[in-house]
Amino acid sequence: MTDNLQLNAEGKLKHFLSIEGLDKSLLTEILDTAESFAGVSENQVKKVPLLRGKTIVNLFFENSTRTRTTFELAATRLSADVINMNIATSATSKGESLLDTIRNLESMFVDMFVVRHSLSGAAHFIAQQTAPHISVINAGDGQHAHPTQAMLDMFTIRQIKKDFSNLRVAIIGDILHSRVARSEIQALNTLGAAEVRVIAPKTLLPAHVESLGVSVCHNLTEGLKDIDVVMMLRLQKERMSSALLPSESEYFKCFGLTEEKLKIAKPDAIVMHPGPINRGVEIDSKVADGPQSVILKQVSNGVAVRMAVMAMAMQVAPTPARSATTDRHAGSLPASDIHTIPGDKGGL
Amino acid sequence: MKIRIDHGRIIDPANKIDRVGSVYIARGKIVSVSDEPAGFQADTVINAENQIVCPGFIDLSTRLRDMGHSRKATFKSEVRAAASAGVTTLCLQPDTVPAVDTPAMVELIKELAEKAGYPQIYAIGALTQKLEGAELSSMLSLKQAGCIAVGNANHPVKNLLILRRAMEYAASHDLLLMFRSNDFWLSNNGCAHEGAFASRYGLPSIPEAAETVALSQCLELAELTGCRVHFGQLSSKRSVIKIQQAKKYGLKVSADVAIHQLHLTEDDMVPFDSAYHVLPPFRTEQDKQYLRRGLAGSTINSICSDHQPHDLDAKLGAFPETEPGISSLETLLPLMLKLVEQQAITLEQGIACLSANPSRVLQMHSGALTPGFAADVCVFDPDIEWEVNAKNWLSQGVNTPFWGQTLKGRVTHTLQSGKIIYRL
Numbered sequence: 001m002t003d004n005l006q007l008n009a010e011g012k013l014k015h016f017l018s019i020e021g022l023d024k025s026l027l028t029e030i031l032d033t034a035e036s037f038a039g040v041s042e043n044q045v046k047k048v049p050l051l052r053g054k055t056i057v058n059l060f061f062e063n064s065t066r067t068r069t070t071f072e073l074a075a076t077r078l079s080a081d082v083i084n085m086n087i088a089t090s091a092t093s094k095g096e097s098l099l100d101t102i103r104n105l106e107s108m109f110v111d112m113f114v115v116r117h118s119l120s121g122a123a124h125f126i127a128q129q130t131a132p133h134i135s136v137i138n139a140g141d142g143q144h145a146h147p148t149q150a151m152l153d154m155f156t157i158r159q160i161k162k163d164f165s166n167l168r169v170a171i172i173g174d175i176l177h178s179r180v181a182r183s184e185i186q187a188l189n190t191l192g193a194a195e196v197r198v199i200a201p202k203t204l205l206p207a208h209v210e211s212l213g214v215s216v217c218h219n220l221t222e223g224l225k226d227i228d229v230v231m232m233l234r235l236q237k238e239r240m241s242s243a244l245l246p247s248e249s250e251y252f253k254c255f256g257l258t259e260e261k262l263k264i265a266k267p268d269a270i271v272m273h274p275g276p277i278n279r280g281v282e283i284d285s286k287v288a289d290g291p292q293s294v295i296l297k298q299v300s301n302g303v304a305v306r307m308a309v310m311a312m313a314m315q316v317a318p319t320p321a322r323s324a325t326t327d328r329h330a331g332s333l334p335a336s337d338i339h340t341i342p343g344d345k346g347g348l
Numbered sequence: 349m350k351i352r353i354d355h356g357r358i359i360d361p362a363n364k365i366d367r368v369g370s371v372y373i374a375r376g377k378i379v380s381v382s383d384e385p386a387g388f389q390a391d392t393v394i395n396a397e398n399q400i401v402c403p404g405f406i407d408l409s410t411r412l413r414d415m416g417h418s419r420k421a422t423f424k425s426e427v428r429a430a431a432s433a434g435v436t437t438l439c440l441q442p443d444t445v446p447a448v449d450t451p452a453m454v455e456l457i458k459e460l461a462e463k464a465g466y467p468q469i470y471a472i473g474a475l476t477q478k479l480e481g482a483e484l485s486s487m488l489s490l491k492q493a494g495c496i497a498v499g500n501a502n503h504p505v506k507n508l509l510i511l512r513r514a515m516e517y518a519a520s521h522d523l524l525l526m527f528r529s530n531d532f533w534l535s536n537n538g539c540a541h542e543g544a545f546a547s548r549y550g551l552p553s554i555p556e557a558a559e560t561v562a563l564s565q566c567l568e569l570a571e572l573t574g575c576r577v578h579f580g581q582l583s584s585k586r587s588v589i590k591i592q593q594a595k596k597y598g599l600k601v602s603a604d605v606a607i608h609q610l611h612l613t614e615d616d617m618v619p620f621d622s623a624y625h626v627l628p629p630f631r632t633e634q635d636k637q638y639l640r641r642g643l644a645g646s647t648i649n650s651i652c653s654d655h656q657p658h659d660l661d662a663k664l665g666a667f668p669e670t671e672p673g674i675s676s677l678e679t680l681l682p683l684m685l686k687l688v689e690q691q692a693i694t695l696e697q698g699i700a701c702l703s704a705n706p707s708r709v710l711q712m713h714s715g716a717l718t719p720g721f722a723a724d725v726c727v728f729d730p731d732i733e734w735e736v737n738a739k740n741w742l743s744q745g746v747n748t749p750f751w752g753q754t755l756k757g758r759v760t761h762t763l764q765s766g767k768i769i770y771r772l
Contacts, residue, residue, distance in 0.1 A: 098665055099665070119666035120620075120666065120668060121619070121667040124620045124666075125666050142668065143552075182548070207542040208547055
């Protein structure tokens with residue numbers, strides 16, 4: 001059910017809710033399409049008219065600056081009209097149900113919802129309930145999934161490492177509560193990474209974590225051996241008050257990434273973080289701002305990846321050039337070219 | 349009013365009867381299950397050829413809603429569902445709105461039951477006032493008003509000292525405690541079993557230990573206080589093992605399991621489908637197998653429906669925010685028969701788990717076709733196949749993961765104290 005929910009009758013992306021249920025070719029198509037959009041942001045006119053006349057609603061039931069901004073930028077670069085709704089402070093606080101909020105917005109003839117919600121499964125629920133012409137993009141639901149973050153990270157990794165098959169990736173920190181981690185693990189496994197290793201104390205690991213397709217390590221120094229990609233996760237302050245960890249300083253001592261510890265990983269290892277970072281808690285500033293860090297690259301890639309997913313879900317994405325891994329710019333198109341691409345299927 | 353039920357296969361586990369014959373009923377009571385009483389003139393004859401005639405079912409855990417929750421269901425809607433399921437006695441959990449913590453509430457429940465034309469609804473009294481787990485309820489008054497047991501439903505008791513005292517007080521008045529084992533802190537607002545499924549879908553999870561820790565503590569206190577305890581709605585392997593050990597050791601305890609726990613596991617859950625949101629949560633295949641074995645070996649002696657009808661809104665939302673529970677009265681019999689078909693238990697065991705055994709838990713004179721007992725009788729056809737859909741459904745709650753499925757086994761007649769309360 002979840003598997004099919006994301007695809008239309010032709011097997012094309014309709015909703016983007018989680019990485020689960022999407023195969024390697026579809027994930028590669030997202031990356032290739034993103035590649036073709038990567039140039040748009042660098043053009044003088046940062047716009048392509050693929051979603052002209054479409055209305056996209058950013059439905060944020062939970063606060064976020066970075067994710068909402070990149071979604072907004074992505075939508076405007078595709079020429080869509082964007083409405084930002086910060087539901088955390090509006091309708092639901094007046095007692096309106098999730099479903100009523102959706103029904104109301106639907107009747108304003110919108111075409112896409114970008115949803116962030118504090119509960120796992122919220123985006124699935126909206127995709128199931130909403131009118132058939134509307135696409136839903138999950139911008140993070142509870143502890144479940146954050147698929148666009150995972151895809152922009154895959155995009156960043158592919159830019160630098162070219163290929164996934166020989167990669168050993170370590171994900172470090174609060175796996176238990178992290179929707180980012182769940183999506184990263186699924187994406188890396190689907191794209192064929194050699195190993196995904198999670199490094200955390202037991203209190204921050206979900207039960208049967210191995211069943212997600214990872215190896216497990218409780219010690220950062222041991223865990224970083226042979227690692228090509230180091231993914232740090234944000235540590236929420238609440239974890240201390242709920243007795244999951246003793247203190248920030250002890251966490252930093254055990255699991256904080258320092259220059260010294262990074263040396264244990266492969267010399268060309270890259271350091272990633274979905275942001276916002278807690279300097280001195282999970283990562284030392286010298287590493288966050290150091291030469292191996294690609295944290296800001298992740299942020300700028302966020303726009304292209306989100307443009308790709310939005311265009312694909314609305315069935316207007318240009319057909320990307322195949323195998324962009326070998327030639328990064330092969331698929332990238334100037335704005336004027338995209339304009340002429342026959343992408344009218346979706347009713348543009 | 350005299351009724352004769354003819355040609356049916358009579359299965360009455362308490363009296364070790366399994367044969368084809370007739371059941372004779374007069375003035376609301378069983379008169380005979382063998383020879384025709386002299387001068388018996390039946391006003392009504394039920395032909396039960398190729399059907400099974402057994403004691404009416406006794407459900408140890410039900411919610412009928414109504415009162416503060418009448419939008420979910422009412423006594424009227426749910427007793428029809430119960431009657432159609434062959435259930436003749438219902439035990440109501442005390443977490444009604446308001447809670448069953450005063451004799452007045454017990455009286456109100458009796459009144460609603462009478463009005464609904466289904467008098468055999470028994471309230472489980474709240475163990476603590478307002479079910480808040482802090483102060484003892486007036487248990488003796490509740491018992492005198494008609495409560496058959498006391499319990500705290502899904503609500504936590506604040507600490508073990510309060511639980512100890514509540515159990516001592518209940519024991520003083522020979523009241524049965526119907527205990528739902530769930531450690532509030534360990535279950536940590538979870539909505540799914542702490543296992544592979546919850547980890548994959550990022551759902552707040554409830555470990556098996558939330559049940560077994562609470563169960564172990566209560567077992568210790570049962571020994572200390574001498575309180576009779578019935579453990580309701582077990583869901584895990586280690587709970588079965590602990591009950592088995594306690595019984596072997598000589599503690600007077602019993603246990604039941606909700607019917608759906610014997611069929612579904614976390615592997616059957618459709619991601620984010622709120623029909624599967626139930627407490628305790630669906631656990632693993634191994635847990636399910638142990639629950640089945642516990643039933644076959646009589647460690648668990650009863651099956652309950654744990655019926656919890658909901659309105660549509662309660663189940664519309666992101667999974668963790670939906671309300672837990674399954675509308676399960678009407679699938680009780682076919683799902684029990686499925687256990688028999690899958691050779692987990694015998695038919696006689698299955699019927700005993702729904703009649704003689706829960707009656708024993710409640711120390712009632714019922715659950716059997718013994719002459720002199722109230723004529724609570726269920727007649728069912730084990731071969732009728734039916735689809736779980738709106739046409740075949742009476743409960744106001746349509747919240748069931750079995751919706752749309754075809755099940756086998758259907759009640760044709762239900763008699764409560766000799767009155768035909770359901771006819772297919």
